[in-house]
Amino acid sequence: MNWEPWTGCYKESDGCDNCYFYGPHAKRFGQNVIEKTDKFDWPVRKNAKDEYNIKGGKILAxxxxTDFFLPEADEWRKEIWAMIKKRQDIDFLILTKRIDRFEVSLPDDWGDGYNNINIGCTVENQALADFRLPLFLSYPIKRRFIACSPLLEQIDLTPYLQGIDHVTVAGESGRDARECNIDWVKNIREQCIKQNKTFWFKSTGSLLKCNGTVERINPFKQVSRAKEFDFDISDGKKLF
Ligand code: SF4
Structure with missing residues (x-):
């Protein structure tokens, strides 16, 4: 299940170039205006029987x-942390390109982190990995993973893998998508095997370079095409 407490976003880094929240389409549809959605307090909303609308045991992506750590959401995020704390029976999965803003608006009782939050730090290239991952590893977070998405070049994650649980990889989608090379995906997978980390090749993206040929892949087939490589390494736990 997805929970979007606010909507809108704007470019943060190289991987954002073709995001539909950024650029001419965003301006046209107003998606770069950051505002609360009508689901802002969804996890703590109750029905007439005083039961939560969202049952426990779920994973909420x-x-x-949008981005959880947008500066425009600093005040709202304080309320979100409180809702997350209240719903210990739900796992909240948070993916961000702004991990450097993690400590802004953190609750006083955060301590070593809440058990029911799994944070994914996105890194699209080596420079962003070398900037974001040391910060990511330095913060008190109980469960964390790396999302190479969209993967724009070969990345050496070796120095950072010890402190994380899992890696996901995806190519870029869309009409102007940049190529993803299957060799980069294989290389990251090998790094995960060496350090005993789980791995998920989530999507090929629109352009996949494989054995010297570039394949254009229909948006509806990018996940199934990635599955065909049989690259996933699982420990049986569900991430999404
Ligand atoms: S941070 Fe994410 S949602 Fe925001 S512009 Fe970049 S890719 Fe889009």
Whole structure:
């Protein structure tokens, strides 16, 4: 399930270039205006029987169509942390390109982190990995993973893998998507095998270079095409 407490976003780094929240389409549809959605307090909303609308035991993918750590959401995020704390029976999955803003608006009782939050730090290239991952590893977070998405070049994650649980990789989607090379994906997978980390090749993206040929892949087949490589390494736990 997805929970988007706010909507809108704007470019943060190289991987944002073709995001639909950024650029001419964003301006046209107003998606770069950051505002609360009508689902802002969804996890703590109750029905007439005083039961939560969202039952426990779920995974809520939070802010997958915006960014959890946007400066415009600093005040709102304080309320979100409180809701997350209240719903210990739900796992909140947060993916961000702004991990350097993690400590802004953190609650006083954060301590070593809440058990029910799994944070994914996105890194699209080596420079961003070398900037974001040392910060990511320095913060008190109990469960963390790396998302190479969109993967724009070969990345050496070796120095950072010890402190994380899992890596996901995806190519870029869209009409102007940049190529993803299957060799880069294989290389990251090998790094994960060496350090005993789980791995998920989530999507090929629109352009996949494979054995010297570039394949254009229909948006509806990018996930199934990635599955065909049989690259995933799982420990049986569900991430999404
Ligand atoms: S941070 Fe994410 S949602 Fe925001 S512009 Fe970049 S890719 Fe899009």
């Amino acid at each position: 939070t802010c997958f169509a």
